[in-house]
Amino acid sequence: MKNFSLRGLSGALLLLVTHASCSNDDDFLTFKFNENGECYYPSASVISAERFEETVVGYGWKHVSTHEIGQDGECMKEEYYAGLDGASPSYYYFESAASLKTYMHVDAYPVNGFRTSAYKYIDANRVVVNNQHMILQILSVDKDLLKAVEYLGVRAGGTKIYGYVTYKRMAEQELAECQKSYPVDLSDLKDLAISVTGESVFVNGKAFEFDVLESNGAYIVKALNEETCSITCNDNHVNVKLLKSSATITVSDILKHRRFWLFSTDEELEPTGTDIYDFTYTELTLNENKELVAPDGYVLNYKSARMETKARKEYYGSILSHYNPSGLAVVDTGKQVRFFRLNRGEIYLNELLPQTVLDELAEAGKGHTIEYKLELVNAAGVVFQVLPFKVVYK
Incomplete structure (x- = not known):
């Protein structure tokens, strides 16, 4: 059996801990905020426009990690999206020096889609979309890894949220799969609007009609129970003929659903045989x-x-x-x-x-x-x- 020196083992462990601590310090930088609440890294090395176009433009970038930057400029150690309900990381494709596609999941619909934005790469390595706000301050592009400060959103109280992020360059096949997985053009989304404004509609007869005012492509009108009514659609106009005294009507497009309850006071439609x-x-x-x-x-x-x-x-x-x-x-x-x-x-x-x-x-x-x-x-x-x-x- 081999004998180990306790002192030697303790020294090795100390060396390992010291190395891990240094590595951790290198990974998590210290950031600053300006008077407008915008986060930035003051010591970022300049990345020229030429270098940016050479290493970033024309490629897709998938999310690796995000660590929220606290108001003291320090990074939080846990992954930002771990256990975060209703939010997920975005993916980027710099399709040209002026056009950026952002792939994201929108929980409100829910839907996977993309948004195309005009952007500029300006001083201090900043990517600014639609001449409005910075979404990224690029800190480094090393081989296929991109590190940056990313604007994540705004809290209810108005505080801006920033993260220290890492993205990895996608291979062509990965980019193609990403585009396939996020197919909906979010810049062209419409609300599903119908001329019925309430959740309950009351009529005196057997017939009711309404219009679909706006939808995302083709729409479908169905009754929850097909025995309660018959439905016919002509362009954006819908006719409902009640067969029972009430029906639950659902209008759907590829993204959204609208539902209302239709009720008639016509005595001929009143139910019989269910005196329970x-x-x-x-x-x-x-x-x-x-x-x-x-x-x-x-x-x-x-x-x-x-x-x-x-x-x-x-x-x-x-x-x-x-x-x-x-x-x-x-x-x-x-x-x-x-x-x-x-x-x-x-x-x-x-x-x-x-x-x-x-x-x-x-x-x-x-x-x-x-x-x-x-x-x-x-x-x-x-x-x-x-x-x-x-x-x-x-």
Whole structure:
């Protein structure tokens, strides 16, 4: 067995630690910020325009690492994009001395695409896009590695974020694969705009029409449940014919989706054969003190009393998951509609019966009533049951 000198081993470890520390100091430089909050490296060696065009222009550059630069000018040791939600590094292609393509993922759509910008390479090794702001201050180009200060964005408070970055030159095949992976031209993005502005639309008949005002290429209009309606499109005009009393309509292009709920008060479209639930009350009384009274004579607390749906005994089982009461359309005798999201099939009485409605009933005098159709809606936006409800002033 070989014997090792403890002193020699300690010396070797010390030498290793010292070497690692020096290497770390070389990797992470110290930067400065000017009065405008812009970060720069004050000791950057000048890289001429000729050298820049020779070593950078005409090549694609893929991300290797990014370390955020703190306000004290020191680099943070951890990788900037590690665990960062909603953000990812960009890739660059300097396709000429004046045109730069940036390849990126846009989480808001989401989509992989590119943006083409005019740029200039000016003093202090800075790459400035669209004559507005610096995106890179190049510190070195050594063989196929490019190191730079990169502008990363702005925090909510207005503080600019900069990183110390390393990029690696792409081979031709890598650049081709990058371009294939980021195919959408982000400079030509459009909003998916339709003439429907709300999430819920109420109509009296069976027909509804709207326009697709703007989209990213071809668009598709579909119903969440094809049995609820028929849809025809003519250029940017869309006609919907309801076959049921409600339908969930989705408009989509290659990037975005718009969805709205279409509801009709046409009595011919009302569902039949799905009398699964009862509400707590079908009738209430309003007394002279403007209190709501249950059929058993109990005076309800207006602020906290609730109406709740209760499944009839014969329907307990798997069918209830399909007909889960998630929404409630309240239709009055004038076919005016209010829509509510139900919490576990419940609605507060002060939402169903606003104080102004009760005041109007009291002013109308004894014997007058308010009548509603309470239409239960499942999670798919389909009306599956209609329940009567009224309040009588006595």
